[in-house]
Amino acid sequence: MREIIPAPLPGLDLRQHYGHHQSPAIRAGGLIFCSGMLPIDPRTGERCHGTLTSEAHVIFGNLKLLLESAGSSLDRLVQVHALIYDSIEYDVLNRVYRQYVANGPPARTVWTAQIEAGFKVELDVIAAA
Amino acid sequence: MAVRGGAFIFVSGLTAIDPHTGERRPGTTASETHQILANLRQLLEAAGSSLDRVVKVNVLLHSMLEAPNMNEVYARFFPEPPPARTVCGARLPDGIKVIIECTVLA
Numbered sequence: 001m002r003e004i005i006p007a008p009l010p011g012l013d014l015r016q017h018y019g020h021h022q023s024p025a026i027r028a029g030g031l032i033f034c035s036g037m038l039p040i041d042p043r044t045g046e047r048c049h050g051t052l053t054s055e056a057h058v059i060f061g062n063l064k065l066l067l068e069s070a071g072s073s074l075d076r077l078v079q080v081h082a083l084i085y086d087s088i089e090y091d092v093l094n095r096v097y098r099q100y101v102a103n104g105p106p107a108r109t110v111w112t113a114q115i116e117a118g119f120k121v122e123l124d125v126i127a128a129a
Numbered sequence: 130m131a132v133r134g135g136a137f138i139f140v141s142g143l144t145a146i147d148p149h150t151g152e153r154r155p156g157t158t159a160s161e162t163h164q165i166l167a168n169l170r171q172l173l174e175a176a177g178s179s180l181d182r183v184v185k186v187n188v189l190l191h192s193m194l195e196a197p198n199m200n201e202v203y204a205r206f207f208p209e210p211p212p213a214r215t216v217c218g219a220r221l222p223d224g225i226k227v228i229i230e231c232t233v234l235a
Contacts, residue, residue, distance in 0.1 A: 001234075002182060002184060002234055004210045015211075019197075019200065020200065020214070020216075021200055021203050021204040021207060021211050021214070022186075022211050022212065022213060022214035023210050023211055023212065023213055024213070025213050026184045026185065026212055026213045028136070028137075028184045028234050029135060029136030029137055029184075029234065030136075033184050033185035033212075033213045033232065034213055035213040035214050035215060036214070036215030036216065036217070081215075083217055113217040113218060113219050114190075114192070114193045114217060114218025114219070115193070115217060115218070116193055116196060116216065116217070122215070122217065124187070124215040126185075
């Protein structure tokens with residue numbers, strides 16, 4: 001059984017705004033698989049370019065909205081892939097990360113990659129449904 | 130190429146190869162995407178699954194400038210509604226332009 005999690009707010013539908021051929025998230029096998037989360041204004045779909053810190057705040061806000069709309073939450077993350085544009089920002093990422101992902105944190109891998117539209121950070125996550 | 134575990138099939142990062150000979154089929158981002166997804170469809174059907182059971186796809190591109198070229202071909206393969214997906218640019222070995230890995234319901 002594969003179930004689509006629709007965008008909780010119109011801005012989070014990247015398919016509609018940017019033509020990405022993807023669903024916001026899919027529930028399957030007791031897990032929720034989210035599409036790569038980007039710093040997008042959840043109401044308008046506009047890109048929120050900024051510092052890694054400001055981009056990460058927007059992303060976590062969006063992730064919280066998406067997971068809670070699906071009956072899950074940030075506490076139920078099981079795996080996080082954090083893509084950052086430059087490894088020099090690793091500590092900066094960690095400072096924001098800790099504010100949202102508290103105790104018993106999920107499995108995580110961080111690496112540097114080219115992120116779409118020149119964003120500084122992207123989160124690719126799996127949560128328990 | 131793929132491992133069944135729990136409710137899922139986990140598929141290795143696929144590159145553009147000839148499915149009969151295993152030889153590399155280097156080309157454009159679009160042609161490599163096409164080859165990979167054609168091979169993926171075959172692989173999943175042989176495993177008793179299919180593209181409409183794909184849950185999550187990770188696409189690695191040699192350059193994010195090529196994302197629209199990948200997306201256009203990609204959209205022709207996946208039936209509605211499409212799986213969740215993450216696309217990023219990465220340094221890929223041997224001049225490879227596209228790698229696609231995915232998680233699929235068995």
